[in-house]
Amino acid sequence: MDHWPFIYASYAIFFIVLIVDAVGAGGGRRRLLQGLQGRAAREQRRSQS
């Protein structure tokens, strides 16, 4: 039996799962800060109008 397809599949799973985890861990903070900035901008526009 050729072992390499199993090896490639294992490493693909390893990197895909960790990349998904990294996006979830690292991307959330940027979205939150952008959300805070957006909310403040909306509040400022509302107070001016």
Added chain:
Amino acid sequence: MNRFTLWFHKMGSPPTFYAFAERWRPWLLGGALLLTTVALVWGFGYAPADYLQGDSFRIMYIHVPAAWMAQFVFFVMAVSGFVAIVWRIKLAEIMCIASAPVGAAFTAIALATGSLWGRPTWGTYWVWDGRLTSTLILLFLYFGVIGLYRAIEDRRKAARAAGLLSIIGMINIPIIKYSVEWWNTLHQPASINVIKGSSSIDASMLWPLLLMAIATKLYYGWSALSRAQLMVLESERGKDWVRELAGLPMVGSSSRPVEPATRSSTT
């Protein structure tokens, strides 16, 4: 108060913790990437094929560190949960919850890569033996902790409930560890004894494995600190230091512009 206790108390302050995490995150991720590269080049380019398993043993370089991390992260969660319940430290609650997704990811990797290693080695993807079944239960425990935290609206109560489940779930960790000794399993016993410092793996194959073990720990540090930072920001979103971080005008009394009347009265 010794230095460690002082540091521990300082970390209880959200801005201090946030700054600490911000300082260490790039080093943790950089170290993880560097060590992973070195370990995989070593493991694939220089380590010889196993005389019995052939090349499929190279799956070990991700399977074994992932399986170690699956148990280690749950242990960290249980300790954090204990600290959160006993001393009501908010950052312990946060570290417990922030660790759960990456722990679940490592457990899923361990199960999937073990299964892919099992097919060419054992002739089957899955057997219901002690080690495999208890690791699957660990994955369900991770899902349980995450689900319980999301099901309760009050964040602090949710975190303490998740911490309690982590403590209860710790009973599964020695079962995973000793399952290969207690029961007649298809999974082989441990090749490395950390307590005795002994290993049945040849050094040419062992070093890439140890480097990957360090790399996964550094990655865990990065992932958990990143999620913890996000949770700190969410819980402190109204505070001046978070507004300053987002580039917003501050509303707190300490940084509010001084009123003309007040200014004239003080001068």
